[in-house]
Amino acid sequence: xxxxxxxxxxxxxxxxxxxxxxxxxxxxxxxxxxxxxxxxxxxxxxxxxxxxxxxxxxxxxxxxxxxxxxxxxxxxxxxxxxxxxxxxxxxxxxxxxxxxxxxxxxxxxxxxxxxxxxxxxxxxxxxxxxxxxxxxxxxxxxxxxxxxxxxxxxxxxxxxxxxxxxxxxxxxxxxxxxxxxxxxxxxxxxxxxxxxxxxxxxxxxxxxxxxxxxxxxxxxxxxxxxxxxxxxxxxxxxxxxxxxxxxxxxxxxxxxx
Amino acid sequence: xxxxxxxxxxxxxxxxxxxxxxxxxxxxxxxxxxxxxxxxxxxxxxxxxxxxxxxxxxxxxxxxxxxxxxxxxxxxxxxxxxxxxxxxxxxxxxxxxxxxxxxxxxxxxxxxxxxxxxxxxxxxxxxxxxxxxxxxxxxxxxxxxxxxxxxxxxxxxxxxxxxxxxxxxxxxxxxxxxxxxxxxxxxxxxxxxxxxxxxxxxxxxxxxxxxxxxxxxxxxxxxxxxxxxxxxxxxxxxxxxxxxxxxxxxxxxxxxxxx
Numbered sequence: 001x002x003x004x005x006x007x008x009x010x011x012x013x014x015x016x017x018x019x020x021x022x023x024x025x026x027x028x029x030x031x032x033x034x035x036x037x038x039x040x041x042x043x044x045x046x047x048x049x050x051x052x053x054x055x056x057x058x059x060x061x062x063x064x065x066x067x068x069x070x071x072x073x074x075x076x077x078x079x080x081x082x083x084x085x086x087x088x089x090x091x092x093x094x095x096x097x098x099x100x101x102x103x104x105x106x107x108x109x110x111x112x113x114x115x116x117x118x119x120x121x122x123x124x125x126x127x128x129x130x131x132x133x134x135x136x137x138x139x140x141x142x143x144x145x146x147x148x149x150x151x152x153x154x155x156x157x158x159x160x161x162x163x164x165x166x167x168x169x170x171x172x173x174x175x176x177x178x179x180x181x182x183x184x185x186x187x188x189x190x191x192x193x194x195x196x197x198x199x200x201x202x203x204x205x206x207x208x209x210x211x212x213x214x215x216x217x218x219x220x221x222x223x224x225x226x227x228x229x230x231x232x233x234x235x236x237x238x239x240x241x242x243x244x245x246x247x248x249x250x251x252x253x254x255x256x257x
Numbered sequence: 258x259x260x261x262x263x264x265x266x267x268x269x270x271x272x273x274x275x276x277x278x279x280x281x282x283x284x285x286x287x288x289x290x291x292x293x294x295x296x297x298x299x300x301x302x303x304x305x306x307x308x309x310x311x312x313x314x315x316x317x318x319x320x321x322x323x324x325x326x327x328x329x330x331x332x333x334x335x336x337x338x339x340x341x342x343x344x345x346x347x348x349x350x351x352x353x354x355x356x357x358x359x360x361x362x363x364x365x366x367x368x369x370x371x372x373x374x375x376x377x378x379x380x381x382x383x384x385x386x387x388x389x390x391x392x393x394x395x396x397x398x399x400x401x402x403x404x405x406x407x408x409x410x411x412x413x414x415x416x417x418x419x420x421x422x423x424x425x426x427x428x429x430x431x432x433x434x435x436x437x438x439x440x441x442x443x444x445x446x447x448x449x450x451x452x453x454x455x456x457x458x459x460x461x462x463x464x465x466x467x468x469x470x471x472x473x474x475x476x477x478x479x480x481x482x483x484x485x486x487x488x489x490x491x492x493x494x495x496x497x498x499x500x501x502x503x504x505x506x507x508x509x510x511x512x513x514x515x516x
Contacts, residue, residue, distance in 0.1 A: 154353075156349055156351070156353040157353060157355065159321075159323050159341065159347070159349075159353070160347070160349070160353050160355075160366075160414075161370070162322075162323070162340070162341035163321060163322075163323075163341040163342070163343070163345060163346065163347045164343055164366060164367040164370045164371070164418055165342055165343035165367070165370055165371055165418075166370040167370075170370055174366070174370070175355070178355065178357040178358075179357075181357070253357070254357050254358075254359075254398060255355075255356040255357040255358065255359075255398035255399065255400055
C-alpha cells in the first residue's frame with residue numbers, strides 16, 4: 001500500500017470515528033439531551049427534510065446556501081479585484097504607498113464584525129450591506145499579502161531584468177508579480193476564509209435568508225438539529241471553496257519555491 | 258581577422274577609465290576601487306583574478322551598469338555606460354534564474370523583453386539550450402535542476418540575448434569541485450564556438466588559467482591592477498601540464514605578496 005493511500009485512509013478513519021463517537025454520546029449513551037445536541041443521524045435526516053422544506057425560517061436549504069454563497073463570492077471577488085492591485089501598486093510606487101498607507105493602516109485593524117453596525121445604518125439589512133462587509137474583510141488580507149509579495153522580489157532578479165533591457169513595466173509584470181504570486185494566493189486564501197466567516201456573523205445579525213440566518217432562527221425556536229446542520233454546512237462549503245482556490249493556485253503558480 | 262595583435266581604438270570593446278569607487282556609510286568611508294584602468298579587446302576572454310574580499314565583483318557590476326563608479330567612466334563599444342543594458346549579458350554568482358519559468362522560459366526571457374518574435378526566439382533559445390547541453394530539459398523548472406545545470410541555464414540565458422559582452426561573476430563558485438571542472442571545460446568549449454568579449458571574475462587560479470586569454474591580477478582593497486598575464490597556452494588546456502603548473506605557481510606567489 002502506498003504511503004499516500006495510507007495517509008488518506010487514516011484521515012477517513014479519523015472522520016468516521018468522530019461521527020461514531022458523536023453518535024454514541026447522543027443516541028446511545030444520552031449524555032446530552034437532543035434539544036442541545038442532536039445525533040449525527042438526526043442531523044442527516046434534518047438535512048434531507050430541509051432540502052425541500054421551508055419551515056421554520058421561510059426558505060428551503062438550497063436557497064439559504066445560494067444566498068450565502070452569492071454574498072460571500074460577490075464580496076470576496078470585489079475585495080480581491082480591488083485589494084490585490086492596490087497592494088501591488090503600493091509596493092511598487094513609494095509615493096502612492098506613503099499617500100495610502102496611513103488611511104489603510106487605520107482601517108485595516110478594525111475587525112470585520114466591527115463594521116456591521118455602520119453597514120446596516122448605511123445600506124440596510126439587504127444584500128448590499130453584507131456584500132460591503134465581506135468586501136471590507138476580504139480586501140485587507142489581499143492588500144497586505146500582495147504588498148508583501150512584491151517586496152520579496154530579489155534585487156538580482158531585477159538586475160537580470162535590467163541587463164536584458166526590460167522596461168519598468170516589464171520588471172513589474174514579468175518579475176515582481178510572478179515573485180508575488182504565491183503570496184497573492186495566500187492573501188486570497190485568507191480572504192476567502194475571512195469572508196466566509198464574517199458572512200455568517202453578518203447573517204446572524206441582519207438577514208432574511210442565508211445559512212447564518214437559518215441558524216439564528218433555529219436558535220430562537222430551539223431546533224438544535226438545524227443549528228448543527230447549518231454549522232456543518234458552513235464548514236464543508238468553506239472547505240470546498242478553499243479546495244477550489246487551491247486548484248486555481250496550482251494552475252497559476254509554477255516552479256515551486 | 259584584421260587588426261589582430263594590434264590594439265587600435267576600433268577593436269577595443271571595453272574601456273575602464275580610471276575608475277574609483279568608495280562606499281560611504283554614516284561615519285565611514287570605504288574605498289574599494291582605486292584608479293582602475295583596463296582595456297579589453299573584442300572577443301578577448303579576460304579573467305579578473307584576486308584575493309577573496311577585493312572589489313572584483315564591484316568592477317564587474319560597474320561595467321554591467323548595476324553600480325555606479327564614484328569617479329571615472331566605462332565605455333563599451335565606444336558608448337559610455339550609465340545603466341544596465343542588453344549589450345552586456347551577465348551570469349551571477351548564485352543562481353539568479355526565475356523559479357516560475359521553465360528552462361526555456363528563462364533562456365528566452367531576454368529576447369522576449371526585447372520583443373523578438375516567438376518563432377525566432379524559440380529557435381535561438383533552443384540553440385543555446387542545446388549548446389550548454391541541456392537538450393531535453395526545456396520544460397523543467399529550475400528547482401528540479403542541480404546547481405551545475407542551473408548555471409548552464411544562466412549561461413545560455415546570457416548568450417541567448419546575443420550580447421557582444423558577457424560578464425560572469427564567479428559563476429562556478431558554489432559548485433562542487435567535480436562539477437566545477439566540468440563546467441570550466443564546457444565554458445571553454447562554448448567560448449571557442451561562440452566568440453564574445455568575456456569578463457570573468459574568480460578567485461580560483463586553476464579556473465583563471467584554464468579559461469583566460471589574459472589574467473588581470475588585482476590587489477586587495479582598494480582594488481587596482483597589480484599585474485597582467487597573457488595566457489598563450491593552446492586550447493583545450495591541460496590542468497596538469499608543466500606550463501600550466503608553472504604559470505599557476507608564478508601567479509599564486511605574486512598574489513600571496515598582495516595579501
